[in-house]
Amino acid sequence: MKTNDFSSSSSPSDRRIGALLRHLTAGTDADRVSSVFASPTSGVAGGSVFAHLVQAPEDAILGVTIAYNKDPSPIKLNLGVGAYRTEEGKPLVLNVVRKAEQQLINDRFISLSLWVEFWSRIKEYLPIVGLVEFNKLSAKLILGADSPAIRENRVTTVECLSGTGSLRVGGEFLARHYHQKTIYIPQPTWGNHPKIFTLAGLSVKTYRYYDPSTRGLNFQGLLEDLGAAPQGSIVLLHACAHNPTGVDPTLEQWEQIRKLMRSKGLMPFFDSAYQGFASGSLDTDAKPIRMFVADGGELLVAQSYAKNMGLYGERVGALSIVCKAADVAGRVESQLKLVIRPMYSNPPIHGASIVAVILRDRNLFNEWTLELKAMADRIISMRKQLFEALRARGTPGDWTHIIKQIGMFTFTGLNPTQVSYMTKEYHIYMTSDGRISMAGLSSKTVPHLADAIHAVVTKAL
C-alpha cells in the first residue's frame, strides 16, 4: 500500500501534514490517510486526489505475457494467452485477411459508381449497431444460413468489441431488461467472465463443470446444479472448446442440457470464441447453438473473430439475440443501442470490414476454411506430440486428457506450486490454474515442455 510521502515534499505545509499523519497513523494505511481529507476529491495542498488509489495487480492472464516479455532467458516459452503461433513460433496473419485488407485499400472491389461512394465513406461513423452487412453475415455463420430464426427475422445482431464486448453488452442488456439477474457460469471458466457480468450488473453463481478426478466433464453435477437454479436464470455456455479445460459435452449431453434448460426456462448465453477452431469445421462447432435455436426458443450468443480469423487486436465480434418474434427482436435491438451509445457510441470499422469481405466472397470464404483447418490441425498435432513426449519419458500419471481435450487450451492438472516451479526453473509461462495454450507450442519446444512437466510431477513439490 502506498501513501503520499509528505515528509519528502518540498512544501513546508506538506511536511507538517506528513508529521501529523505519522503521528496519527501507526503504519502506512492508505485508507486512514485519505480519511484525513475533507472529501474524497478535495486535496489538501500538495496532496493528490488519487492518494487512495492503490496499484492494481496485473491481469492474471495478460500479466503472464508481461512477465514473459521481461524474462531474458533464450529458452523461454509463452503458453499463457490464447493467441495462435506458427510452427516457427510467430504470430500469424491469415492470407485471406491480407487479401481483404488489400481490397479495402485498393478500392478494387468497386465495379459500380455506387461503390465508389461507399468506399470513400470508409471512415464515417458506423451505426450504433455496427456494420450491418457484417452483422447479417455473422448471424448466418453462427446460426446457419438456413436458420429458421434468421428467415423469420427473429434475430438481432449487433457488432461489438470481440467476445468481451459482446458478453458485456449482452450482460448489461439482461441486467436492465431481463427479470432474472443471476447468471450461472461453469466452474472453472475464463477468468474475465465473472468480472464482465458483475460489472454488467448481474449476480454471478457457478455450476459444476470440470471433474479433476477424471479430467473430464462432471455431467451429473452440471445437471444437478442447473436443475436447482431458479426458473429463468441465465446460464453461460461455452459453445465449443471450453476455456480453460478443453472439455466439451458430447452432442447427446448437449441435448440433455437443452431439454433441462428449456424445461426450467433457463436463458442460454453462449460464448462462441472458437467456431471452426475446435474441430476444424465451422458447422460442427456451431451445432450446440443450432440445437437450441431449432427448438424455437430464445438465446444470446457472443461471437469472437479473434482466434478463428486471427483478428485479435482488431476487436471484432458480434452479439446475437434470438427472440420469439420479429417485433420483439426489433425492440430488443433498440434497447441494445442504449447500452452501446454511452459506452463507446459505435464500434470500430476495420476488423468488421475485413470479416465482411471474407464472408461474402465464396473464394475467400473457402480459402479461410482451409487456413482455419490448418491452424486447428497444427494444434491437434501438438497435442499428440506432447502426449507422446510424456509417454516416452515415462512421466507418471494419465495424460490422455491432453489428446481428449479440445481447442486451444489444455488443462494440465498441474497445481499453482508446480506452475510456479516451471516458470522459475524452465522459463515456461502459463496461468496458475495449470492451463497451457497449445497454440504457443511447436515441435521444437514440445521436448522442453515435456521435460518441465516431467520434472514437476516427479519432484515432491
Added chain:
Amino acid sequence: LVIDSMASSMLSLGSTSLLPREINKDKLKLGTSGSNPFLKAKCFSRVTMSVAVKPSRFEGITMAPPDPILGVSEAFKADTNELKLNLGVGAYRTEELQPYVLNVVKKAENLMLERGDNKEYLPIEGLAAFNKTTAELLFGAGHPVIKEQKVATIQGLSGTGSLRLAAALIERYFAGAKVLISAPTWGNHKNIFNDAKVPWSEYRYYDPKTIGLDFEGMIADIKEAPEGSFILLHGCAHNPTGIDPTPEQWVKIADVIQEKNHIPFFDVAYQGFASGSLDEDAASVRLFAERGMEFFVAQSYSKNLGLYAERIGAINVVCSSADAATRVKSQLKRIARPMYSNPPVHGARIVANVVGDAAMFNEWKAEMEMMAGRIKTVRQQLYDSLVSKDKSGKDWSFILKQIGMFSFTGLNKAQSDNMTDKWHVYMTKDGRISLAGLSMAKCEYLADAIIDSYHNALLYWETPIEL
C-alpha cells in the same frame, strides 16, 4: 432535447445499410412494428417443441426512442426536394459535400499493409507508441508533466470510450462526487455519466439573450458546487454552441476551480480542428497543466484525423506524482478489461504512424488547416449573406465569434421546424447547425432560410420577439 454530434451517416435499423447492394432488396425488418402474421403462424406451427407456445422473455421490452440525430438524417434521406441540406451531420464534408479521408491516413494505411504489421492483442492500456504520441500532442512534447511521468494515458474508444473509462473511475474512487456539465452540452455526456452511475448537474453556459457565454453564471455555478466536484470543460470548439471562453476567461475559470479544489475534466474532441492549430487549441488544457493541477482529459481523433469509425482516442489523467499516475493507470486498466479487454489496434497505428513521421505530421497539419479553414470561410460567407440580405439590423456576428464545426443559431424549436418544413434544411431542434455540412454554394440559400425562420416562424401562442 438531447443532441449528439454523431454523423448523419449513422443509419437506423430499418434504413438501408452502407452497402448499395442492399438498397433495393433489404428486407431487414428490425425496427418495423407489426411482424408478418403469416410468419408468426409459421413460428407457432412447431407444436412439437413446447417452448413455441411460451411467450418471449423479452415481451415486456419497449421500443427505445430513436437517437435524435438519426431522426434528422432519416428525414433528410427521405426528402426528395433537390434543395435539401443536411446540417445535422457532425462529420466533416468537402465543398462538394462529400466525406473526406485524409491523404496522410491513406498513406499510413498503405505503409501499415506493406510492412505486414501483425494483429496481436494490444496491452489493455493500448498501443504504447500511440499513448506516448497522444499525450505529447496534448501537452507539448517537452512538457514537465510528461517528462516527470505524471500523466496516466490509456487508449480509449474515441471520445465516448475515454469519457466512459474516466466516469467509471470516478464512480469507483470518488463516491458521491458530482460532475458538473455545461448547459447545454453534447447530448451523450449525460448518457455516459448516467450509465456510469455518476451524479451530475449543470452549470450555466449558453446565454440565449446574447447568443454568447453566460460567464458570470458559469463562474457562480462552479463556485457553488460542493468542494471537490468534477467540472466537465470543452477544451475548444464547444459542442453544440461553438462558444468558447476567451483566454482571460479561462484564467478565471482555472482560478475558481482551484479555489474550490474541483477537478477539471476536459473533453478535447477538436484539437487542431477549431483554430487550425494543434497548439492553439490545446491552450486551455496547457493552462491548467501549468497550474500543477490534477485533472482528466479525454481525447478523440474522430474529427481532426477523420478517423471517426476507427474509434481512436485516449483518456489522460494528470497526477501530482509519477507514483499516482502509475496507480491510476493500473486502475483504469481494471475498468477496461471487463468492458472490451483491450482496444482496437488499427486507428492507434494510423495515429502513431502519422505523428511519428515528420513529413506525414506536417502534411496532417496542412490538411487540418485546410479543413478548419474551409469551415471558417463558410462561416464568413454565411455571415456576409445574412448581413446583406437581412434589413432588420439584427446582429449576426455571433456566427463569426463561434468556433468549430457547429453554430448555435439561436433559433427555437418552431423556427428550426420552419427551417426543415419550409426550406428543407435539416438541423437539430435546439438550433444547432453543422457548418461542416455547409458548402459555399449553399450559403445564400441557408441565409434566406434563417432570416425567414427568425422573423416569420412563431409558435402560435407566442408573440413576435424583438430582435
